[in-house]
Amino acid sequence: MKTAHDLVVAAKSRVQEIPVQDAEQAIREADVLVDVREADEYAAGHLPGAVHISRGLLEFKFSGAPALQARDLKVVLYCKTSGRAALCAGALHDMGYLNVQSIAGGFDAWAAAGKPVAKPEAPSFD
Template sequence: MKTAHDLVTAAKALIREVSLDDAEHAIREADVLLDVREADEFAAGHLPGALHISRGMLEFKLAGTPELSSRDLKVVLYCKTGGRAALAAKALLDMGYIHVQSLAGGFDAWAAAGHPLARPSLPAFD
C-alpha cells in the first residue's frame, strides 16, 4: 500500500518544481498563482496575488471557472511545504494543463526567506 509520502514522491518525479531562488520570476511570469492550502491557512497569510483554491476542490473549481479553463495558462502552485502542491500540479498535468510549476518548499520556505506576505484585514467591530 502506498503512503502519502509515496504519492508525493511520485508526483514530484513528474512535475516541475521551481526553486525559491527562481520563484519570484516564475510568479511574475505566471497567469495565475494558486494557493492550494485550506481556507484557514490562506486567511492566516499567503503570497501576494495568490488565488485560493483548496487542494480538495481544485479540479472542480478549475473546471467550473472559465477564466481558469485554458490549458495553456501559466500556473504556479504552492501549499505549506510542497506536498499538496506537488499532488495538485500532477492533477493539473493530468487535466491537460501544459505550463504548471510547484513552489519547492512552499509557503514555509517563502516566509522563512523573508519574502512578502499578504494577510487579509478583518473589519473593526468598534
C-alpha cells in the same frame, strides 16, 4: 500499499518544482498563482496576489471556471511545504495543463526567505 509520502514523491518526480529564489520571476510570468492550502491557512497569510483554491476543489474549479480552462495557462501552485502542491500539479498535468509549476518548500520556504506575505487586516471598530 502506497503511503501519502509515496504519492508525493511520485508526483514530485513528474512535475516542475521551482526553487523559492526563482519563484518571484515565475509568479510574474504566471497567469495565475494558486494557494492550495485550506481556507484557514490562506486567511492566516498567503503570497501576495494568490487566489485560494483548496486541494479538494482544484479539479472542479479549473474545470468549472472559464478563465481557468485554457490548457496553456501558466499556473504556479504552492501549499505549506510543497506536498499538496505537487499532488495538485500532477492532477492538472493529468487534466492536460501544459505549464504548471509548484514552489519547492511552499509557503514555509517563502516566508523563511523573508519574502512578502499578505495578511488580511482585522476590521477596526473604532
